[in-house]
Amino acid sequence: MTTGPMTRTATFLGMPPFPVAARKALADSQLRGNLRDATHTIRTKRARVAGELDDWEQLRVAGAAIKDDVLANLDRYLQELEESLTAAGATVHWARDGAEANQIVVDIARSHGVEEVVKVKSMATVEIELNSALEAAGIAAWETDLAELIVQLGNDLPSHILVPAIHRNRSEVREIFLREMGKAGMAARPDLSDDPADLAGAARRHLREKFLRAKVAVSGANFAVADTGTLVVVESEGNGRMCLTLPEVLISVVGIEKVVPTWTDLEVFLQLLPRSSTGERMNPYTSTWNGVTAGDGPQEVHVVLLDNGRTKVLADELGRQALRCIRCSACLNVCPVYERVGGHVYGSVYPGPIGAILTPMLRGVGTDEATDALPYASSLCGACFEVCPVLIDIPEVLVHLRGKVVDSHRGGVPAALQAAMSAASWTLGRSGRLELVQRLAGLSGRVLGRGGLIGRMPAPLSRWTDARDAPAPPRESFRRWWARTDGGRADPGSPPGTPGKAREQV
């Protein structure tokens, strides 16, 4: 028995709220460089292959409509899926939350007496922290996707839906492999270079022995077809095929929103997903299977249908559209906020724009500060909506959730925002008051402003300045300048400027 993978729960709990974490991430120039290169590369590829199809918009409309139909009739499609899966020889389990799903997986693994399972990259299993649950039960869970392997061996957290190790460069990967592979199984050769092909070769050798001996595999699914009981896994490396094919037992953890009504509906999603995700016309491998196939692949097949907050999202009539998401990550790659801060600061397995709406709805707004900060982690520029293959209007949902966050904090002591609004109303009520306040501000700006900016202020003003730099007020207000210079005629060369130079907004 080899030693288990490095203990690191997938949990993001305890992460500081977005504005605090973002400050640290923004200061990491290596991270920002890696992210800029990566996101720009993928978004360019995506735009090119999406542009190749002259019916791209019609595909998006169809994709959204199919998912909306699924959501509006989810109870019936889930029962149909259960029937089809059962008829195909699979055992269907239902899990209300992560703990229940984890217990089901642990019990199945235990019933086979295994000490390890191999895993295909699956967002749902990271969401429910399955690896920790398995580890607590004495079962090692080996991640087999290259990026997930880098994250797992590096005792790290995923930072992107599609390329979870996007924050690591090649020399960091080499160091992790040299240091950690030997502890988890076959060691990397000491002369390992930092060439990506060489690193991929090391992963191939390291994982092959695990694939060949594994008895139990755990996967997610990209789609679950209700009328045929077909599960679909879309991947690149072949680690998915290994896990879905070689072991004797296969357990797939599937979010209840993954159902699509018919096999024919895949003609839409198998065009939308690869082009939106990796920017390829088709991903290298797509596997589909219907329960158990005699003489081919796992002869014991389990499917765990997972709620874990999805019905809460469904109950939000406007926010429900987030459940259309097919996890392509196109919204991350075009987001000006994600590009600069990376995935970790979102404090969830679902980062970027989709995470900023999905996470608060899955967890519920008003539960903790970090979750409530997420709907504000956006400039509302709308780039995410433009690329979303299933037309999720992320900005609309962000604004909707901001409203819910504010509502959840109503009552009790008046918030700073309300106090500020009252003050503004008094100030703007009479022109004399405005002039007085502007003169005071001009004076205070000289005291507080550095480089033309006001940095962090004490509470309650910190609630504004923690996340934003405010320009320091000018020495002279526009009204005073107008009066002094006769509307600029007496002194055309000096309009009321701000002290210091303009700064690029980030």
Next chain:
Amino acid sequence: MKAREEILSRVRSALLASPQGRASDIGGHRGIPRDYAHTRELPDLLGLFVERVEDYQASVIRTDEAGVAAAVGKSLSGARTVVVPQGFNPSWLPDGVDIRADEPALRADELDACDAVVTVAVVGIAVTGTIVLDHTQGQGRRALTLVPDIHVCVVTADQIVADVPEAVHRLNTCVQRGRPLTWISGPSATSDIELDRVEGVHGPRTLHVVLVESATA
């Protein structure tokens, strides 16, 4: 309440407030706008298929029926032990290779010791450069085309369709019969390290396609 009943009940109460879109029966017309292209007019279907497969760093040899064995032989160059699934046309095999049958089923480590596998496919997709296997005659169970490092796949011209919707349509009967499918677009690949595409991680690192233009499957 059991988990199943509770989840279904949560779903129903979530939908109670907004009943629009609830279908009276599943399976009928669901009001999905499907005005996307169901086929594509391609001036050179086979030419595009070849171009798109080669785009993934896979090789393609175009040949007629008589040239298949030679093309397979050329694709196999260097491979010593070759797995050949049941039902593969023996006249398409070259001389001088050590053929392993999957009868009785090879263990995973035995498969791992084989250099290559030769199969046919059921569908080829031109626009995406994809071949699809349903793992019936001549294709073998899924592990055969996964573990060996070289995959040589013989497809016939009549199997090539323009794009994904036609392929999904053709594959409908396979799926209704419960067949597993493997869609293959080039060799195994990853871009996980600095988005630098590397051919070959866990699946076959080399994919050769032999396109037979005069034969029917």
